[in-house]
Amino acid sequence: MLKFWLTFSSLTTAIIILAVLGFLLQASWPLMQSQGLSFVTGTEWYPYEQLYGMLPVLVGSFWSIVLALLLAVPTGLAAAILCAELLPERGRAALRFSMELMAGIPSVVYGLLGLWLLLPLLESQFDLLTGRSLLAAGLLLALMILPTIMVFSESALRAVVTEQRETALLLGLDWPTRLLRLLLPQAWPGIRVAILLALGRAMGETVAVMLVVGSMDRLPQPLYNLLQPAQTLTSRVGREMAEAVVGSVHWAALISSGLALALVAMLLSLLTQRWRS
């Protein structure tokens, strides 16, 4: 009885993963059937005309993630260095607490902040008609992944053994050299895991992005224009899932975005685990 409970519940994890992949694959099958694999490179998305091009959202997701990482990695890493190396114990505790607080704010509240604080700021700064853009999504995502990067990098930095620090000090190396030649290389395995985790979070974030990205299904013109309304994988799913007819190709196209997200996330997780061990 006891053994049955324990064994069964330990199987649930595997069952859930298999069930999620299986059902999502089955539900996205109509898309593969009707479009082959050409939808990946299609640039047009008009469900009413049976056009299901994924390229605009892939580009949108790519830019918002890259922008978020470009902003959050230097800041988060600098905060981690500050926390682990420079601050006294009390400042360290305060900084850690504020990061935990930031991590605890629900994503929909970030969305609210983005919509009613960030967008007006962007509109006045860049003189835009609407602030809804990939830039807004990237900025908001950067804010949301900052705690992940900071907390994991900080514990990686603190894990660098005292003996090596003392050796570096005895050699008379100054602080920047110790940082660049000892601490960062030693902590790098942990830091890259932090970056991967943040990447996963940025990729899967839905409601906050949905509120600020503008939900415009077209490629940015030109491709690096971050100030136009755009769409990401997750924001499209959130916007259109409720209106798609069950079993239609539109439905299948949206489910397949979810499947793609799950597969990439699991791949990232495998990579993380390899890097950790």
Place this chain on the structure above:
Amino acid sequence: MNRSQISKIIIVGLALPALLLPGVCLAYILFKGLPALSWSFLFSATEGLGFGATSGVLAQLLGSLLLALLASLVATPFALGTALYYRLLASKRQQALLAGLLNMLQSIPPVVFGLFGLIVFVHLLQWGVSLLSGAIILAMVILPMLVLNSIASLERIPGQYTEAAQSLGLHHGAVIGRVWLVQAWPGILTGQLLGVARALSETAPILFTATVFSGVVWPESIFSPVTTLQTHIFYLAQEGSNPQVIQVAWGSAVVLLGLVAAFALLARYLANRYENPQHLGAER
């Protein structure tokens, strides 16, 4: 100025956003939301005249709590069972495999579980947009963190306790019930509270599987839809034409934040209070 000082200044400069933004965000939310709070805002559920502008958020508050607590209730037996299996029955290889699978499950974005739930619970099983669908989806979202937390608190139990219990000839059930759970319950409960806090902050997975905008105060059964604070904020935020509505959205955000903080702080208190396993007299 020497190199060392300059580089430290650069680091502080780069870190500046991380130092300021948490405070700025929190202050802005409170600044916008606190004026909306009142007794009637919290404890009345008058129906949405003027698109939610004049109503209280009692229904949403109850819906959020109900979903999160039910999710935790659903996930707990599986989480505890998995953690106990990991410590008691699993071989080294099975442990590695299980840890890998748990990490994988944790990495899947919550919105994907929402899609899965939409296919399986809402349409295939015909539960409809309902409390039950949402609770099971959220249970899937928080399962890995509950398991990993329980494993961690079971691992903190000193090995001698287990050895002593086993050498007394206790069977598995007694080791678990009389030794492990007695020692590890604060850690496990901490994990549960954090799980509830996490479930309270998720919006995407329940957006089209468990919630409606208005019309529900207390769900009639587990097959009825609910309204939640998360989705309430989401819908109201987009009604830009009416400043009163946005005011309600900020107020709801403060209530949600308070709810999440209450569970997280309770968890923190428990974790601090029972950080070390209680020592039995025999060991000293």
